[in-house]
Amino acid sequence: MATIKGLLKRSPDTPEAPGVHPQALWSFRPRSDREAGDAIVSNLLLHWFPSKVYKPSLDWSYSFWLGTASAALFLLLVVSGLPLLMLYVPSVERAYQSVKDIEYVVTFGWWIRAVHRISAHLMVVAVALHLVRVFLTGAYKNGVGQGQCREWNWVIGVVMLLLTLFLSFTGYLLPWDQLAFWAVTVGTNIASSIPWIGPTVRELLIGGRTIEQATLIRFYVLHCIMLPGALGVLFAYHMWRVRKDGGLAKADHEAVLANQQPVPPVASKTYTLLGVARGTAPTVKVTSVEAPDLTVSAVPDLTRRAAIVVLATFALVSILASAIPSPLEEPANALVTPNPAKAPWYFLWLQEIVTDTTIRIGSFTINGAFLGGVILPGLLITLLTVWPWLDRSSALSTGRWFPKDRRTQNAMFLALVLLVLVFTVIGMFLRGPYWNFYWPWEAWPEIPARI
Amino acid sequence: MEKRTGSPYPKIDRPVLALVGVVLVISTAFFAWSDRQHDYRYYQYQFRQMVAEKFGADLAATTSSGIQQVWVPGLRRADRCTTCHVATNWKGFETAEEPWRTHPVEPLKAHPVETFGCSACHGGQGWAIDTAEAHGEVAHWEEPLLGEGLGESYSLVDNKKALMQMNCNICHRYERETAGADMINHAKKLVQDKGCRACHVVNGRGGTIGPDLTWIGDKAPEQYEYGRLSGQKTAFAWHVAHFKDPRALVQDTVMPNFHFSTKDAQALSMLVLSWKRAEFDVALYPGVARTDPQTAEERKAEEDMRTGPGGWFVQTGCFVCHSISVFGVKSPAQIGPDLSIAVEDVQARFGRTIDDFIREPTGTMSVVLSRQIILTPEQKQVAIEKLRQAFAEYQRLKAEGNAPSLSR
Numbered sequence: 001m002a003t004i005k006g007l008l009k010r011s012p013d014t015p016e017a018p019g020v021h022p023q024a025l026w027s028f029r030p031r032s033d034r035e036a037g038d039a040i041v042s043n044l045l046l047h048w049f050p051s052k053v054y055k056p057s058l059d060w061s062y063s064f065w066l067g068t069a070s071a072a073l074f075l076l077l078v079v080s081g082l083p084l085l086m087l088y089v090p091s092v093e094r095a096y097q098s099v100k101d102i103e104y105v106v107t108f109g110w111w112i113r114a115v116h117r118i119s120a121h122l123m124v125v126a127v128a129l130h131l132v133r134v135f136l137t138g139a140y141k142n143g144v145g146q147g148q149c150r151e152w153n154w155v156i157g158v159v160m161l162l163l164t165l166f167l168s169f170t171g172y173l174l175p176w177d178q179l180a181f182w183a184v185t186v187g188t189n190i191a192s193s194i195p196w197i198g199p200t201v202r203e204l205l206i207g208g209r210t211i212e213q214a215t216l217i218r219f220y221v222l223h224c225i226m227l228p229g230a231l232g233v234l235f236a237y238h239m240w241r242v243r244k245d246g247g248l249a250k251a252d253h254e255a256v257l258a259n260q261q262p263v264p265p266v267a268s269k270t271y272t273l274l275g276v277a278r279g280t281a282p283t284v285k286v287t288s289v290e291a292p293d294l295t296v297s298a299v300p301d302l303t304r305r306a307a308i309v310v311l312a313t314f315a316l317v318s319i320l321a322s323a324i325p326s327p328l329e330e331p332a333n334a335l336v337t338p339n340p341a342k343a344p345w346y347f348l349w350l351q352e353i354v355t356d357t358t359i360r361i362g363s364f365t366i367n368g369a370f371l372g373g374v375i376l377p378g379l380l381i382t383l384l385t386v387w388p389w390l391d392r393s394s395a396l397s398t399g400r401w402f403p404k405d406r407r408t409q410n411a412m413f414l415a416l417v418l419l420v421l422v423f424t425v426i427g428m429f430l431r432g433p434y435w436n437f438y439w440p441w442e443a444w445p446e447i448p449a450r451i
Numbered sequence: 452m453e454k455r456t457g458s459p460y461p462k463i464d465r466p467v468l469a470l471v472g473v474v475l476v477i478s479t480a481f482f483a484w485s486d487r488q489h490d491y492r493y494y495q496y497q498f499r500q501m502v503a504e505k506f507g508a509d510l511a512a513t514t515s516s517g518i519q520q521v522w523v524p525g526l527r528r529a530d531r532c533t534t535c536h537v538a539t540n541w542k543g544f545e546t547a548e549e550p551w552r553t554h555p556v557e558p559l560k561a562h563p564v565e566t567f568g569c570s571a572c573h574g575g576q577g578w579a580i581d582t583a584e585a586h587g588e589v590a591h592w593e594e595p596l597l598g599e600g601l602g603e604s605y606s607l608v609d610n611k612k613a614l615m616q617m618n619c620n621i622c623h624r625y626e627r628e629t630a631g632a633d634m635i636n637h638a639k640k641l642v643q644d645k646g647c648r649a650c651h652v653v654n655g656r657g658g659t660i661g662p663d664l665t666w667i668g669d670k671a672p673e674q675y676e677y678g679r680l681s682g683q684k685t686a687f688a689w690h691v692a693h694f695k696d697p698r699a700l701v702q703d704t705v706m707p708n709f710h711f712s713t714k715d716a717q718a719l720s721m722l723v724l725s726w727k728r729a730e731f732d733v734a735l736y737p738g739v740a741r742t743d744p745q746t747a748e749e750r751k752a753e754e755d756m757r758t759g760p761g762g763w764f765v766q767t768g769c770f771v772c773h774s775i776s777v778f779g780v781k782s783p784a785q786i787g788p789d790l791s792i793a794v795e796d797v798q799a800r801f802g803r804t805i806d807d808f809i810r811e812p813t814g815t816m817s818v819v820l821s822r823q824i825i826l827t828p829e830q831k832q833v834a835i836e837k838l839r840q841a842f843a844e845y846q847r848l849k850a851e852g853n854a855p856s857l858s859r
Contacts, residue, residue: 097527100578105518105531111482178591304464311471318478322485329591336671448672448684450593451601451614451724 028300036297046303048239052295053302054251062137062250062401065309066130070164071235072313073123078228080116088174090220092213095176096331103328114321120168122317124346127164131157131384132417136410140388141398143252145245151388153241156234158384163231165346170223172344173216181332182341184211184219186351190343190373210334249399339433339447348427349420350377355435380416491518491534491580498537498551505543518580523568525732530568530577532585539564558631566735572618573597593672605687608714610634613721620725625654625740637714638722645709646783649771653726654743660771660823661706668727676701690720705823707772707786756780760844763837764790768824776855777844787815789857794842806835 030036037051056062087106089098102109134140140154173184188211192202207214246252296302329338343351350373357368397403402410432438433445495516503511519533537551538544544553554564562572570577575596579585587595595601597618602611616632623629628636642648648657651664672686679700680692692699694716697706711719733741745753757765761778764770770780772787788796797808809831812820820826826834848854 093527097529097578101529104578104580104584105520108482108486111486301464304468308464308468308471311468311475315471315474315478318475318482322478322482327591330593333671336673339673446684448675448677448686448689449595450672451595451597451617451685451687 028304030297030299033297036299039299046299048243049298049302050243050247051298053298054247055294055296057248057250058296058302058305059250062399063248064129064133065305066126066133068306068309069313070123070126070130072310073119073126073317074231074235075310076119076314076317077116077123080112080119081224081228083112084116085224090174090216092176092216092332095174095216096328099175099177099328103326110326111318111321114324114326115317116171117326118317118320118324120171121345122313123164124168127161128346131161132413135387135413137249137401138391138393138398138403138406139249141249141391141393141395143246143249143395143398145252148245149241150245150249153238153245154388155385156238156241158381160231160234160238162381163227163234167223167227167231168346169344170219170227173211173219174223175328176216176332178329178332178336178338179327180329181211181334182338183344184215186341186343187347190350190354190369193367193369194374195370211332251399253396253399340431340435342427342431345424345428349423352423352427352431489580490582494535494550495537501544501547501551502541521564521568523566523571525735526568526571526730528568528570528577528730530570531580532569532573532575532577533564534580535582535585536569570594571621573615574618604683605691605717607717608712613717617721617725620722621727621729622731622736623739624726625743634714634718634721635725638718641711641715641719642722649783650706656743656745658768658771660768664723664726666726666728668724687720687724690723691716694719705819707784709784760840763833767826767830767834772819774857775841776857777841777848790838791841791845791855791857793838805838809835809838 027035027039030039040046040049040051084102087098087102087109089095099113102113104110106112134154134157140150140157142148142150169184169187173180184206188202188205191205192198194201203209205215205218206212207218242248342348353372353376354368355372357366357371359366359368391406391409393403393405393409397406426437429440430437438444495514499511499514502514515533515537517534518531521530521533522528523530533539535550536554538547539554541553544551547553558572568577569575573596574594575587576585576589576592576594583589584592585596586598587593597614599611602614605614607613610633613634616635619629619632620635623632623635627639642653647653647664650658650661652659653664655665657663670686672684675686675689677684677689679702680689682688689700691713693701694709694711695713696708697704698708756762756770756779759779761770761775761780764773764775764778764780769775769790770782772782772784773790774780774782774785775790777791794805797803797805801808801813808816810828845854
């Protein structure tokens with residue numbers, strides 16, 4: 001007992017020497033800057049934070065802490081996935097039954113499943129919003145720091161978004177109900193519309209020509225091991241790069257402004273701010289982002305905010321999970337197509353575009369699956385990936401909301417986002433049987449039952 | 452020790468963090484509480500009181516508590532119905548209200564709950580432990596409880612509980628008669644009497660004019676055409692309406708109207724919907740027929756018709772609609788005139804010779820001879836000759852005063 005107390009309590013005689021950390025556990029209420037810094041150095045989880053953080057990067061209204069929320073959701077998904085891993089049976093004969101058991105008789109099983117499901121949906125939303133925020137604030141751009149390569153962290157972010165979508169998609173199939181089976185049918189059929197290699201890609205995805213046991217086990221392993229593993233590794237790298245790039249992009253911008261020194265007119269590329277920062281033409285003196293009046297200690301100011309975001313995310317998910325029951329449709333049946341058969345909601349904008357680009361002239365049909373399902377998303381992903389290198393806006397607009405010289409690209413980006421949203425909403429709420437259009441006030445035809 | 456640099460945040464952040472903590476505690480309490488909200492706790496408590504009142508506290512202590520389950524490996528069913536239906540195997544609660552009522556003893560003799568579970572006979576969702584889900588009154592569960600309530604919604608004739616007999620027949624489908632399944636027995640008799648097999652294959656035997664009905668119960672409700680059906684849009688309602696008047700639902704069907712009564716139509720609908728595949732464990736059904744053989748008399752009657760002088764009409768399929776009484780061929784449907792006097796009859800009806808009519812038929816026969824029964828010119832010649840023989844035979848019998856009575 002005395003040992004534990006000794007660990008938790010600071011000993012007054014401990015010498016304050018470099019490299020000696022008087023406390024084994026970090027304190028929420030450090031009494032000195034030294035103690036605050038020690039908390040970072042001596043803790044495995046906290047050491048990815050700098051000991052001092054640029055104050056404005058903690059602002060709620062700058063980043064909305066969407067990355068932290070995404071990470072919290074990922075954590076929640078891993079933790080809620082572990083009990084599910086023990087309860088779920090990845091076989092076509094028993095998967096559906098095991099989910100029924102989780103839902104009805106496992107203690108808290110329905111809640112664990114709902115937490116997993118809600119977290120998955122929210123993570124898609126949070127990661128997508130995080131990407132939108134980073135784009136709109138130009139945070140993929142390098143600012144004034146040395147050795148920055150934020151554009152690569154942006155590329156990693158895009159890959160992580162795709163991984164998030166694919167994680168959610170592979171999880172969709174596991175309950176082996178009608179919703180799962182047909183969402184995956186629609187999804188993989190879109191993949192098969194790629195010319196030449198389409199059928200092979202589909203066969204590779206589903207492990208055969210029909211969605212069967214081979215598909216289930218493939219998606220199961222992808223969902224439980226490969227994709228979360230890949231996402232975890234990329235997440236660690238993503239965080240490390242944020243540190244290497246000098247924290248949030250906001251810091252770069254504020255560092256320049258806080259200097260109060262006029263920036264001379266830029267004559268040519270040689271004299272851009274980047275060049276200045278790298279010391280080619282020392283016209284502007286850049287303040288250190290570690291100046292005492294501009295920074296706060298990561299412990300406890302950053303950790304407290306992170307705790308608020310993480311715990312609030314947990315609370316929100318828990319409440320939603322208790323309030324919204326998780327659907328489980330009829331057992332998968334390859335012979336009966338539910339009408340309408342819809343892809344997962346985050347792919348509905350693609351399904352909508354596929355329908356809208358499918359043109360029938362008499363008996364001749366131009367299939368939109370290739371355009372809407374392959375070309376368009378491929379183009380968008382490519383554009384997203386290479387955008388940091390196409391973006392010509394000034395380094396001064398890094399880490400700011402709606403700067404003037406990014407007005408056009410931000411407007412274009414927002415228009416695209418809006419378009420995706422509109423198509424998603426149409427696909428989710430306004431498409432009924434046979435993918436016919438129904439206004440919200442129009443009733444869908446009655447769905448027949450057996451008896 | 453130097454002082455810590457002042458932070459601009461703690462003032463608001465600390466209460467926010469505290470608030471988040473409180474919300475987290477409340478949300479935890481909320482889901483823990485939700486997890487306990489099940490009616491079975493009340494039912495079990497109530498039953499304990501009932502037993503205590505009737506048989507004393509000692510027996511009351513033996514009543515079940517918590518989630519109960521009957522696992523039937525052969526049928527892959529885990530039935531948790533007895534969680535609420537606590538009195539199933541108790542004596543003395545025969546008149547109690549559900550879910551505290553004793554199960555009737557008779558059906559349980561051959562089908563003990565411990566071996567068969569509940570949902571294999573009653574339908575419903577055995578996995579669930581709450582009423583609405585368990586009784587299948589929720590979306591995405593296609594096997595509702597086949598109880599009185601559902602029977603009433605279809606205005607079943609006589610026995611409102613009869614729908615459950617569909618599930619009897621999933622295992623007992625090859626029996627000619629099953630004790631306790633009156634509606635199904637009635638329907639099976641109709642299938643024999645009306646000769647459904649003239650057009651439909653059932654259990655591997657029958658004609659091919661209509662669709663194979665062996666597994667028709669598996670046909671998904673979405674695959675029926677409801678455009679001309681009024682009222683409930685269910686497969687059962689569709690079949691009832693279709694049996695009463697096939698053409699009212701499917702305009703170009705060749706299925707004749709047998710003018711079934713409501714009871715007939717309901718019984719037949721139950722029968723055909725019970726023709727579905729199901730998990731089947733042979734160990735559970737000792738002594739139950741697993742094939743559907745014909746009796747010796749049935750085989751002989753069929754053989755006689757097929758090899759007798761009218762055999763050609765049987766093999767070709769004409770007999771589905773037409774009897775040829777002089778050759779001893781009896782049509783199951785009898786919707787066309789008897790072909791014994793076709794030679795005379797065609798002349799009277801169409802003003803054409805039989806040769807001419809067979810070669811260039813009009814009306815219904817033009818449809819039948821172009822879709823269902825397609826004959827080569829040589830076969831048509833055979834048909835004409837056979838029809839002349841039949842007419843000659845008819846005239847001979849008539850001269851003797853033995854002419855059979857003919858359906859027209």
